[in-house]
Amino acid sequence: MKLFKKMRGGLSCDDVMEVLQSYLDGETDTETARKVASHLDECTDCDLESSVYQNIRVSLSTNKAPIDPVVLDSLRQFGERVSRGEID
């Protein structure tokens, strides 16, 4: 149990944990994003937690299954034929 809450950037650590993932996804409003960024600049624990989540996101996107360019090109050609009214 935490004996006290560190207030940084107008937010406690619990507040930051509540919105951290949305913040990293760019899904918070500007004011919240500013407060979280300010807190992370001053709080080592939360900054480390933020780094873990960022690395998870980077790892997941790195593991993105590649798209076969031939498939994509084939779909593009199909789309172009649709746009010309050749397929309906």
Next chain:
Amino acid sequence: MTERPTEVDSPAASADATEAFNRYVIPELEVMYRTARSLTRNQTDAEDLVQDTLLRAFRAIERFDGRYPRAWLLTIMRNANINRARKKRPDLLDDPDLTFERSVDFAETTGPEELVVDPTFDASVTDAFAELSTDFRQVVELVDLNGLAYQEAADILGVPVGTVMSRLHRARKRIRDHLAEHGLDSAAALPRGATR
């Protein structure tokens, strides 16, 4: 779908429709295909779903106001996917969410060659990802792998945006807990050097 002869008797698409389609739809092809792959978990079905979506989009392009083309296309794709699933499995009529249940595992589509940085960390993330339930894995795929916004993922899944957020955050928390169980949470956080 029907192929028209490209010769003289082919009624040409209107120039406006063709232009709008090329402007709003074609640039979204990769996102559409990645999303279709997440929904169908099968390359052939994904290609068919994209083609179906392209045809539906073209029929509707002249009514499209040009705002949020990705959201518009993903809604079309969602409906097309539900219709396709209903044709294959009429018993799923009352539960479209079940249409997304598929058995192919992420680990089967991701080769070791994709693990480019910090393989221990990445391998652990991949293991944890593969252990997620279908609902959780799907939102992670749509947001983290395919780059969709929360609202876009909600639209394609037909669930509230709060559901996407809840599933996504809990899924990542499970991955994070898996890393902690393997001693990779704090140690691995620093070397990669991801920036805010």
